[in-house]
Structure formats: structure tokens, C-alpha cells
Amino acid sequence: MAMRNLWRTFKNSAWLGWQMESNWADPYLFAIYSIVKPIAGTLILVFMYIFLSYAGGGGPTNPSLFGYMYLGNALFMYVAQVLFGVTWVIHDDREHYQTLKYIYISPANFYVYILGRSVSKIAVTTIGVIVTIIFGVTALGIQMPLSNISWPLMLLGMSIGLACIIAFGLALAGVSFLTARHAGGMNEGIAGIFYLFCGAIFPITVLPSWSWPLASVLPITYWLYVMRVAFFGLGSGVASYDAMLAGYDIMQGLLILTVSTLIFIALSFVIFRFGDYMARKKGLIDMTTGY
Amino acid sequence: MTTITSLDYKRPSWIRMNVQAVFGRSLPRVIGAYREPSWIFFETVLPILGIAAYVYIYKAMGAPDYYMGYVIIGGAMTAYWLNVLWSMAAQFYWEKEMGNLELYMMAPISRMSILGGMALGGMFATTVRAVSTIIIGLVIFNVTFVIVDHILLVLVFAFTIFALYGMGMMFASLYMLWGREAWHTSNLLTEPIYLVSGFYFPVKYFGFFMAAAASFIPITLGLDGMRQTLFANVNTGFLPVWMELVVLIVLSLVFIVLAKYMLAYMEKLGKREGRLTMRWQ
Numbered sequence: 001m002a003m004r005n006l007w008r009t010f011k012n013s014a015w016l017g018w019q020m021e022s023n024w025a026d027p028y029l030f031a032i033y034s035i036v037k038p039i040a041g042t043l044i045l046v047f048m049y050i051f052l053s054y055a056g057g058g059g060p061t062n063p064s065l066f067g068y069m070y071l072g073n074a075l076f077m078y079v080a081q082v083l084f085g086v087t088w089v090i091h092d093d094r095e096h097y098q099t100l101k102y103i104y105i106s107p108a109n110f111y112v113y114i115l116g117r118s119v120s121k122i123a124v125t126t127i128g129v130i131v132t133i134i135f136g137v138t139a140l141g142i143q144m145p146l147s148n149i150s151w152p153l154m155l156l157g158m159s160i161g162l163a164c165i166i167a168f169g170l171a172l173a174g175v176s177f178l179t180a181r182h183a184g185g186m187n188e189g190i191a192g193i194f195y196l197f198c199g200a201i202f203p204i205t206v207l208p209s210w211s212w213p214l215a216s217v218l219p220i221t222y223w224l225y226v227m228r229v230a231f232f233g234l235g236s237g238v239a240s241y242d243a244m245l246a247g248y249d250i251m252q253g254l255l256i257l258t259v260s261t262l263i264f265i266a267l268s269f270v271i272f273r274f275g276d277y278m279a280r281k282k283g284l285i286d287m288t289t290g291y
Numbered sequence: 292m293t294t295i296t297s298l299d300y301k302r303p304s305w306i307r308m309n310v311q312a313v314f315g316r317s318l319p320r321v322i323g324a325y326r327e328p329s330w331i332f333f334e335t336v337l338p339i340l341g342i343a344a345y346v347y348i349y350k351a352m353g354a355p356d357y358y359m360g361y362v363i364i365g366g367a368m369t370a371y372w373l374n375v376l377w378s379m380a381a382q383f384y385w386e387k388e389m390g391n392l393e394l395y396m397m398a399p400i401s402r403m404s405i406l407g408g409m410a411l412g413g414m415f416a417t418t419v420r421a422v423s424t425i426i427i428g429l430v431i432f433n434v435t436f437v438i439v440d441h442i443l444l445v446l447v448f449a450f451t452i453f454a455l456y457g458m459g460m461m462f463a464s465l466y467m468l469w470g471r472e473a474w475h476t477s478n479l480l481t482e483p484i485y486l487v488s489g490f491y492f493p494v495k496y497f498g499f500f501m502a503a504a505a506s507f508i509p510i511t512l513g514l515d516g517m518r519q520t521l522f523a524n525v526n527t528g529f530l531p532v533w534m535e536l537v538v539l540i541v542l543s544l545v546f547i548v549l550a551k552y553m554l555a556y557m558e559k560l561g562k563r564e565g566r567l568t569m570r571w572q
Contacts, residue, residue: 024471033479040483044491045348051496052354065351096388180327189337196344202351288389289323 009108013116017089021120031127038077038128039135045073045201046140064237065202067142071231071238072200072224074132077125079165079194079220084187085121086169089114090176095288104285111272114173118166144231153250154230157257161223164261171268174275178282180289194220203242212244219260221245226253309404316408320378324416334370334416335423339431342366342424345491346432357522358492360436363428364517365490368451370420372484372510375455376477378413379406380462384473388570392467396567402554403547406460437523443532444520450539451513457546458509464550464557468566489514493527502529509542 022030049066094100103113136142172190179186194200197211198220204212215221225245232238240246245253279285303311324330345362383406386392395405428434438444466473487501488494488511494502495515505511506529516535519528529535561567 020471024475033475037479037482040486044482044486047486047496048345048348048492049352051492052349052352052358055496062352069348096385179329180323186333186337189333189340192337192340192342192344196340196347201344202348206347206351289327 005107006109006112009112010116013108013113014119017117017120018123021124034124034127035131038074038125038132041077042070042073042132042136045069063143064241066140067144067232067238068203068228068241069201070136070140070142071133071144071228074129074136075161075224075227076195076200077129077132078122078162079168079200080191081125081128082118082121082162082165083169083172083191086114086118086166087172087176087187089117090173094286098286098288101286110276111170111269114170115166118169122162148231148233148236150230150233154227156254157223157226157230160254160257160261161220161227164219164223164257164264167261167265167268169268171264171271174268174272177275177279177284180287194218197221199224199242199245204244205242215244217260219257219264222248222253222257222260226250226257229253309400312398312400312404313408313411316405317412318408320409320412321415330416331419334420335427338366338370338420339424339427342369342428343431346428356434357525359428359432360434360522361493361518361527362491363425363432363434364521365485365514366428367421367424368510368514368517369485369490370417370424371452371455373481374410374413374417375459375462376480378417379409379456379459380466381473381477382409382466383463384466384469387467387567390568390570393568396558401551402463402558403460403551406456406463406550410456410459436521439520439523440532443536444517447513447516447520447532447536447539450536450543451509451516453543454509454539454546455513457543457550460550461546461553464553467554467557468561468564470569484508484510487511493518493529495527495529506538507542509539509546512539512542 024030025033049069053061090100093103103110133144137144168190172187175186197204197207197215198218199215200220204215204221207215222245225239225242225248228239229250234240234250248256342362342365345366346359349358349362383392386395395402429436466476469476485491487497487505488508489497489502489505490510493515494505494511497505502511512530512535515529516532516539518525519532519535530538558567
């Protein structure tokens with residue numbers, strides 16, 4: 001019975017999230033919207049690479065770096081979008097629609113409700129990621145033959161990685177209970193930590209050596225590594241481009257990713273519960289901050 | 292008992308009312324900044340992380356040092372673009388959702404004073420973010436600015452801001468009527484504008500026509516002009532700085548005049564269609 005209730009909450013909140021995400025526009029316009037933003041974000045890096053290569057007089061010369069950067073950036077959309085989406089649910093429901101208090105007094109499990117709301121973000125982001133990868137392969141000449149892709153590894157890595165990203169999102173949602181609406185920079189900043197330290201668009205070894213230990217404890221580092229191996233193959237120039245990670249075999253990468261994800265899931269649950277408790281104690285559940 | 296009649300009430304001048312409106316609308320933002328000091332951390336330390344990633348990608352590509360300076364300047368200016376998008380243009384949508392928009396409409400003041408107040412109130416936090424980005428960037432990445440012409444730099448920056456906030460006021464007129472489209476439009480105008488305006492690379496590389504088209508967004512020429520005045524002997528400018536300044540002055544005037552007419556038109560349209568008080572569309 002309890003499981004059925006949880007499933008119902010999850011299903012309905014996922015449907016609600018999808019409606020909120022998509023029904024403001026007709027499907028055609030929504031599809032364009034879902035594609036333009038991620039492609040533009042990726043093109044910034046593409047143009048940085050191309051312009052710099054031609055400014056140097058020679059043209060693009062480092063396809064391994066380009067592939068490394070392109071795939072990392074495409075996959076990073078999950079981190080940016082899901083982190084932001086999960087966290088924004090708190091501010092949106094609390095201040096915009098002012099429904100947070102009603103969800104609290106309903107029999108729905110709030111934790112599961114947030115999980116359900118994140119599903120729509122994942123769905124929209126997945127469209128963006130797929131389009132970006134196809135664009136990279138067809139228009140920019142990234143060498144990623146379908147026959148070389150390890151589909152089981154990709155699906156496994158993606159499942160663990162998404163669990164990890166959602167866990168981070170839930171932890172931030174816990175913090176959002178206590179922050180004002182204008183603290184949106186928090187999501188941007190936390191995503192920035194991952195973008196900078198996890199080897200999303202450049203090898204970790206480019207960073208100062210003091211930051212390497214930090215990179216090595218963040219699960220996103222290993223998620224991106226596993227995904228690069230899944231897409232390009234273990235011995236490929238892209239997967240082995242980062243000297244710091246090249247020493248790991250795929251089982252080690254997966255193991256570290258799984259263990260660190262489990263730790264972060266536990267941690268996020270504690271942070272979420274703490275934020276929830278403090279918000280109720282301080283009377284912040286229906287706070288509005290219309291500055 | 293004294294009775295107050297309308298004759299006793301001396302109506303303040305139009306200018307005074309609007310100046311008061313500007314300060315009145317900016318005050319909640321200032322108070323909000325004091326009440327929620329967490330923004331200092333979120334708006335100063337955290338944004339530099341994302342910007343640093345772009346610096347390191349240039350390092351990974353072996354780019355000359357001034358490219359890192361370009362990223363720092365572009366990263367600092369994102370603060371103003373985001374402020375215009377979210378805290379000014381989209382704010383009218385938010386005010387409508389909160390039920391404040393009708394109160395603004397009832398007040399005998401210009402809508403531009405309200406928007407000016409939002410800009411002024413948000414300017415402090417935005418400038419803190421921009422300046423801290425530049426300072427942290429200078430310290431961490433050892434970027435060196437060689438200012439070619441101080442006055443030109445100040446003028447280019449000032450007119451970029453005027454034109455940008457004028458554009459924001461123009462956008463606000465649309466956001467007054469829109470529902471959730473407003474939110475999504477703001478979202479959509481982030482990365483694509485970073486791309487076409489050359490936040491992280493010189494816009495000149497796009498070629499003349501593409502760069503000229505992007506110049507309708509004031510931050511394009513503003514960034515290009517500032518980079519030209521901050522980095523001597525680097526030939527990556529799109530147009531001569533004086534020419535960019537002239538265009539920015541023209542854009543400032545055009546956007547502010549257009550904003551006035553568009554706000555009046557959209558308000559009229561909103562009243563006729565009954566959309567000014569529609570919430571949760």
C-alpha cells in the first residue's frame with residue numbers, strides 16, 4: 001500500500017512537472033526551445049576552439065581535445081539542468097505558485113514528489129543531449145562510430161550518474177528551503193564547481209595540482225570518464241586524454257562512481273531532511289521574497 | 292476634529308513623484324540584500340567558478356594570455372546581462388504573478404520609473420558580482436590590463452549599461468503580458484546571447500555581417516570596445532572604439548524611446564485584453 005502511494009505521488013508529480021515544462025507553448029515551438037539553448041551553449045566552446053585554431057594560422061589540430069570537450073559539455077547539460085530544475089521546484093512552488101504548503105499538508109511524500117518533478121527535466125535535457133551529440137557527429141565531424149559505442153556501459157553509467165546528479169539536486173533543494181528566491185546563483189555556482197573541477201571540458205591536469213584531490217572525490221569526474229569510455233572506447237584518444245584518469249580501468253571507474261554516488265545519496269537525504277526541518281521550525285515553508 | 296479636503300493636498304510635481312518611485316522600487320532590493328546576505332557568497336565566489344572553466348579551456352588550447360582576459364571581462368559582463376534579463380525584464384512577469392503589477396499601474400507614475408528603480412536597486416549587487424569577478428580573475432589568472440584610454444573605457448561601459456537597461460525596459464513591456472513564456476524566453480536568451488555577443492571570444496571572428504547583426508545587442512559592442520581599450524596592441528576589435536561608442540549612444544537613445552512607447556502600448560493592450568492581472572498562465 002505504501003509503495004503504491006509513493007508510486008502514485010511519483011507518477012503524478014512527474015506528469016505535473018512535464019506539463020509545467022512543456023504546455024506553455026505548442027509542441028513545435030517547445031521542440032525548438034529545447035534544442036536551441038543546449039546547441040548554443042555547446043557552440044560557444046566549438047567557436048572558441050575553431051576561432052583560436054584559425055587565429056593561430058593552422059586550423060583545428062587537436063581532435064582528441066575537441067571530442068573530450070564536446071562530449072563532456074554535452075553530458076554536463078544533465079548536471080546544469082537537473083541541479084537547477086530540482087532546486088527551483090522549491091522556489092517555484094513556494095513563491096510563484098504558492099502551493100508548497102498545500103503539498104506539505106497532502107498525504108504525498110515530499111521527497112518523492114521532488115524526485116517526480118525532476119523526471120521532466122531529465123526528459124527535456126535528454127532531448128538536448130541527443131541532438132547535441134548528433135550535431136557534433138554529423139556537422140562537426142566528431143569520430144564516434146555507433147559500432148564503437150558500448151551501450152551496456154553507457155546505460156549503466158548514465159543510470160548511476162543520473163542518480164548522483166539527482167542526489168546533488170535534492171541536497172541543494174534542502175538548502176533552498178532556507179534561501180531567498182534571489183539566491184539562484186547557488187545552483188549556478190555549484191554547477192560551476194563541477195564544471196571546473198570534474199574535467200567536463202578540459203583535462204583535470206590543466207588545473208593547479210592542489211585541486212586534483214578535490215576532482216578525485218567528486219563522482220561527476222568518474223561519471224564523465226565512464227561515459228567517455230562508453231562512447232569512444234577505453235584506448236581512444238578522447239578517453240585517455242586526461243592523464244589523471246587514464247590510469248583507471250573501467251571497472252575501477254565504475255566502482256568509484258557507484259560508491260561515491262551512494263555516499264552522496266545518503267548525504268543528500270540528510271541535508272534535505274535538515275533543510276526541511278529548519279524551514280518548518282523557522283516558518284519558511286510559505287516564505288515569499290518578491291524583492 | 293479636522294477634516295482634510297482635496298484642497299489641502301498639494302500634489303507633488305511629476306518629477307518628484309517619479310524620482311520617489313525610482314528610489315521606492317530600489318529600496319526593497321537594497322533591504323533584501325541586507326536581509327539575505329547569503330547573496331554575497333553566491334554572487335561573488337561561485338560565479339567565478341564557471342568563468343574559470345572557460346579560462347582553463349583556453350589554457351588547455353594553449354591560447355595567448357589576453358584570451359583569458361577576454362573571458363574575465365565577458366564573465367564580469369554576464370552579471371549585467373543576467374540582471375537585465377531576470378531582475379528587470381522578467382521581473383514584470385514576476386510582479387504580475389505576485390499581484391504587484393496592478394498596484395504599479397494604479398500609481399500616477401511612469402512605468403519606466405519602476406523599471407529604473409529595479410535597475411538601480413539591483414545595480415549594487417550586480418556591480419559587486421562584476422567587480423569581484425574581475426578582481427578574482429586578475430589575482431588568480433594574472434591577467435594584465437593595459438588601459439589604452441581611461442575616458443573611452445568609462446564612456447563605452449556607461450553607454451553599454453544605458454543601452455542594455457533601455458533594452459531591458461523594452462523587453463519588460465513584453466514580459467508584462469506574457470505568462471510562462473516570459474520565464475522560458477529569459478532562459479533562452481542566456482547561452483545564445485553569450486554565443487552571438489562574443490562573451491568568451493572576439494565577435495570579429497564571426498565575420499562582418501554576423502557581428503554587425505549581433506551589434507543590435509548592446510553588450511556585443513560594449514564588450515568589444517572595452518576589450519580594445521583594456522588590451523593594447525591586440526588586433527581583435529570589430530570596429531574602431533569611437534565608432535562603437537557612437538553606435539552605443541544611438542542604441543541607448545533608441546531603446547529608451549522605444550521602451551517608453553512599447554510600455555505604453557503593451558499596457559493599453561494588456562488592459563484591453565484583461566491580461567495584466569492574469570496569473571499562473
